[in-house]
Amino acid sequence: MASSRAPAKRASSKKERRLESETLILAAAEKVFSEAGFGGATMQLIADVAGLPKANLHYYFPTKEALYRQVVQNIFQIWLQAADIFDKADGPAEGIGAYIDAKMEISRRHPAGSKVWATEVMHGAPVIQDYLETTLLDWTKGRADVIRRWIDQGLMDPVDPDHLLYMLWATTQHYADFGHQIETLNGGAALSEDQWVAAKTSVKQIILRGIGATR
Amino acid sequence: MASSRAPAKRASSKKERRLESETLILAAAEKVFSEAGFGGATMQLIADVAGLPKANLHYYFPTKEALYRQVVQNIFQIWLQAADIFDKADGPAEGIGAYIDAKMEISRRHPAGSKVWATEVMHGAPVIQDYLETTLLDWTKGRADVIRRWIDQGLMDPVDPDHLLYMLWATTQHYADFGHQIETLNGGAALSEDQWVAAKTSVKQIILRGIGATR
DNA sequence: GTCTATAGCACGATAGAC
DNA sequence: GTCTATCGTGCTATAGAC
Numbered sequence: 036m037a038s039s040r041a042p043a044k045r046a047s048s049k050k051e052r053r054l055e056s057e058t059l060i061l062a063a064a065e066k067v068f069s070e071a072g073f074g075g076a077t078m079q080l081i082a083d084v085a086g087l088p089k090a091n092l093h094y095y096f097p098t099k100e101a102l103y104r105q106v107v108q109n110i111f112q113i114w115l116q117a118a119d120i121f122d123k124a125d126g127p128a129e130g131i132g133a134y135i136d137a138k139m140e141i142s143r144r145h146p147a148g149s150k151v152w153a154t155e156v157m158h159g160a161p162v163i164q165d166y167l168e169t170t171l172l173d174w175t176k177g178r179a180d181v182i183r184r185w186i187d188q189g190l191m192d193p194v195d196p197d198h199l200l201y202m203l204w205a206t207t208q209h210y211a212d213f214g215h216q217i218e219t220l221n222g223g224a225a226l227s228e229d230q231w232v233a234a235k236t237s238v239k240q241i242i243l244r245g246i247g248a249t250r
Numbered sequence: 251m252a253s254s255r256a257p258a259k260r261a262s263s264k265k266e267r268r269l270e271s272e273t274l275i276l277a278a279a280e281k282v283f284s285e286a287g288f289g290g291a292t293m294q295l296i297a298d299v300a301g302l303p304k305a306n307l308h309y310y311f312p313t314k315e316a317l318y319r320q321v322v323q324n325i326f327q328i329w330l331q332a333a334d335i336f337d338k339a340d341g342p343a344e345g346i347g348a349y350i351d352a353k354m355e356i357s358r359r360h361p362a363g364s365k366v367w368a369t370e371v372m373h374g375a376p377v378i379q380d381y382l383e384t385t386l387l388d389w390t391k392g393r394a395d396v397i398r399r400w401i402d403q404g405l406m407d408p409v410d411p412d413h414l415l416y417m418l419w420a421t422t423q424h425y426a427d428f429g430h431q432i433e434t435l436n437g438g439a440a441l442s443e444d445q446w447v448a449a450k451t452s453v454k455q456i457i458l459r460g461i462g463a464t465r
Numbered sequence: 466g467t468c469t470a471t472a473g474c475a476c477g478a479t480a481g482a483c
Numbered sequence: 484g485t486c487t488a489t490c491g492t493g494c495t496a497t498a499g500a501c
Contacts, residue, residue, distance in 0.1 A: 052466095070373055074289025078495065088468050093496065150372045156431045157365045158285055167434040175435055192459075198452035201432065202421050209420030216371045217416065219382040220390055237413035244407075245460030267484090293477065303486050308478065 057095055059085050065106050069147035072154055073103055104162050107155050110148035111166055117141055121178055127191040127248035130181070131203070132239050138207035139235050142214075149211035175200060185248075192247035199246065206238050272310055275300050280321050284362035287369055288318055319377050322370050325363035326381055332356055336393055342406040342463035345396070346418070347454050353422035354450050357429075364426035390415060400463075407462035414461065421453050 063085035067076045078099055082089040096102035117137040124130025142149055160167055179196035186193050210217065210226075218225055226234065243249055278300035282291045293314055297304040311317035332352040339345025357364055375382055394411035401408050425432065425441075433440055441449065458464055 072287040072289050072369065072373065074287050074291075075373075076289075077493085079493095089495095090468060090497080091466085094466075097496095099495070153372065153427065154287065154369060156428055157368065158287065158290075159430050160434070164434070167431060171431075172435055194456060195448055195452045197435070198449055199456070201424055201428075201449075202453065202456060205420040205424030205428070206417050209416055212368065213371055213416075213420070215374050216382060216386075219375070219379070220387055220412070233410055234413055234416075237410045238417065241409060241414070241417060241457060241460035243460075244462070245456035245458075247459070292475085294475090304477090305479080305486060306484090309484075312478095314477065 053095070056087070056091070060087070060092055060095055060102070061106060061109065064102050065109075065147045065151060068103060068106055069150040069154075073099075073158075100162070106148075106151055107163050108166075110145070110152045111163065111170075113141060113145060113148060114152075115170070115174065118174060118178070121181065126188075127182070127185045127246065128243055130185075131246075131248065132243060135203065135207060135239050135242065136235060138203065139210060139231070139238065142207055142209075142211035143231060146211040146214050149208050153208065153212045190248065194246050202242065206242070210234060268310075271302070271306070275302070275307055275310055275317070276321060276324065279317050280324075280362045280366060283318060283321055284365040284369075288314075288373075315377070321363075321366055322378050323381075325360070325367045326378065326385075328356060328360060328363065329367075330385070330389065333389060333393070336396065341403075342397070342400045342461065343458055345400075346461075346463065347458060350418065350422060350454050350457065351450060353418065354425060354446070354453065357422055357424075357426035358446060361426040361429050364423050368423065368427045405463065409461050417457065421457070425449060 060081070064076075064081050067081045067084055070076075071080070076099075078092050079089050081102075082092055085092075092102065096105065117134070120133045120137050121130050124133060155161075155163060156167075175197070178200060182191075182194075182196040182199060185191050214225075221230070275296070279291075279296050282296045282299055285291075286295070291314075293307055294304050296317075297307055300307075307317065311320065332349070335348040335352050336345050339348060370376075370378060371382075390412070393415060397406075397409075397411040397414060400406050429440075436445070
C-alpha cells in the first residue's frame with residue numbers, strides 16, 4: 036500500500052459529491068413536480084431550479100420517470116417515520132394526538148412532497164402501486180389493530196378503525212395539499228405561527244372528542 | 251315572415267346537437283384530465299375517449315386550456331349546489347350532517363371532477379384563482395357566520411369555523427381524491443354499498459360528536 | 466464528470482377538401 | 484359542421500467534445 040493516493044478518503048469524497056448533486060436535484064425535482072405535475076414538469080426547468088445543466092440530470096438519473104420515482108419514495112419514508120409515535124403511546128388521546136401533531140408538522144415542512152404523493156395516488160399510483168399493496172397495507176392493518184385494542188380497553192368509543200385513519204390522513208394532509216386554497220381564504224397570506232397552532236388544536240379537539248378519547 | 255323555414259325549431263335542434271357534442275367532449279375530458287393531469291392528458295386521447303376526431307375538439311373548444319377551464323368550472327358548480335343544504339337547516343346536527351351526506355355522495359358520483367379540482371388547487375390554481383378569491387371566499391364567510399350563530403345559540407361547542415369547514419372538505423373529498431388508495435387497502439375492490447354507508451356514518455359520528463352537536 | 470449541440474419524436478393547432 | 488393531412492414547436496434523451 037505505502038502512500039498510494041489514500042483511496043478511502045477519495046472514494047468518500049466522490050460519494051459525497053454524488054450524494055450532494057443527487058440531493059440538490061431531488062429537492063428541485065420535488066418542487067417542480069409538485070407545482071406542475073409529472074407531465075407539466077420539464078427536465079429543463081428542474082435543471083434550472085437545481086442550477087445544473089440539463090444533461091447532468093440524465094447522468095444521475097437515467098430517465099425522468101426514475102427521478103420522479105425517487106422523489107415519491109423519499110416522501111413515503113417521511114410518512115412512515117411519523118407513524119412510530121402511534122405505537123409508543125399508552126392510549127388514543129396521547130397516541131392519536133401526537134400522530135396528528137406529527138402529520139400537521141410534515142404538512143407544514145414538506146408540502147411539496149405531500150402534493151407529489153397526492154397527485155401520484157390520484158392518477159392511480161402508476162409508479163408506487165407496489166408500496167400501497169405491501170408497506171402501506173401492512174402499516175394500516177397494524178394501526179387498526181392498535182385502535183381496536185384501545186376500543187376493547189374502553190379508552191375510546193367504538194369507531195371503524197379504517198375510516199378513522201382515513202380521516203386522520205385527510206385532515207392533516209389537507210393543510211399541505213390544499214395549502215394554496217387555505218392561503219387564499221386567509222386573505223392571501225400563509226398561516227401564521229398562531230394560526231398553525233389553532234389548526235392543530237382544532238383538528239385534535241374535534242377528532243379526540245369525536246372518538247371519546249378526551250382522557 | 252310567412253312559412254319561412256321555422257327558425258325557432260331549427261336553431262333549437264342545432265343548439266341541441268352542439269350541446270350534445272360539448273357534453274360528450276367534456277365528459278371525456280374530465281375523465282382524461284383526472285387520470286393524467288393537464289400536462290399528461292393529450293387532445294388525441296380525449297378525442298378517442300369521446301369517439302370523435304381530434305380536430306372536432308378544437309372546433310368546439312379553441313384550445314386545450316379552454317376545454318380544461320370548462321371542466322373545472324363545471325365541478326365548481328356541483329360543489330356550490332351541495333352547499334344549499336347547509337342554509338336550510340335549523341341546527342348543526344341537521345345542517346352539517348346533511349352537508350356531509352351530500353359531499354360524500356358527490357365524491358362517490360363525481361370522483362373525476364373532484365380530482366381535477368384537487369390537482370388544479372395543488373398546482374396553485376393557475377386557471378381558477380379568480381373563483382377562489384370571489385365565489386369561494388364569499389361562500390366560506392357566509393357559512394362561517396352560520397356556524398358562529400349556532401355556537402352562540404349553544405347548539406354546538408365553540409370551534410374555529412374555518413378549520414371545521416376545512417375538515418369537512420378534507421374528509422369528504424378524500425373518498426374521491428384518494429379513492430384509489432382506499433380501494434387498494436380494501437383488497438383491490440371498490441367500496442360496497444354497505445361500506446359507503448359505514449363511511450358516511452363514521453364521518454358524521456366523529457365530527458358531530460367532536461363539535462358537541464349530537465342533538 | 467461536465468457540458469453543448471442535436472437527434473428523434475409527440476404534441477397542439479390549423480389549413481383546406483368535403 | 485366534419486374530417487384528413489400536415490405544420491411548427493418543444494420535449495426527452497443522447498452523442499461526443501472537453
